[in-house]
Amino acid sequence: MVMRFARPAALVSTVWLSVMAAAQLAALRAAGMNGTPPPHAAQFRALIGTLTDNWTWLVATGIGLVLVLLAGMMVFGDIRAPEKLFRVAGGIVVILVLIPAVLA
Numbered sequence: 001m002v003m004r005f006a007r008p009a010a011l012v013s014t015v016w017l018s019v020m021a022a023a024q025l026a027a028l029r030a031a032g033m034n035g036t037p038p039p040h041a042a043q044f045r046a047l048i049g050t051l052t053d054n055w056t057w058l059v060a061t062g063i064g065l066v067l068v069l070l071a072g073m074m075v076f077g078d079i080r081a082p083e084k085l086f087r088v089a090g091g092i093v094v095i096l097v098l099i100p101a102v103l104a
Contacts (some may be wrong), residue, residue: 061093 066088073081 067085070081070085070088073084
C-alpha cells in the first residue's frame, strides 16, 4: 500500500523543489544578479585563492605530522601502530577521494 504512493510522492516533491528553485533564481535575477561580476570581484577571488592555499598547506602539514608520529610509533615497536596507520590512510582516502567524488 505504501509503495503505491511512493512514486507519485517522489514526483510531486521533485516538481515542487524544481518550482521553488526556479522561484529563487527569478528572485535573484529581479534583485539585479544578472551574471556579470561586481566591480571588485578580482579582490574577492584573490582572497578565496589565498584561503585555499593556506588550507591546503594546513592539511598537508597535519597529514605529514600524523604520518611522522605513526612512523615513530612503528620504529619504537608499538604493536598497534600498523592498525592506526591503516585507519589514518583510510581516513585520508575518504576525505580526499570519496567525499569529493560523492559531491561531484
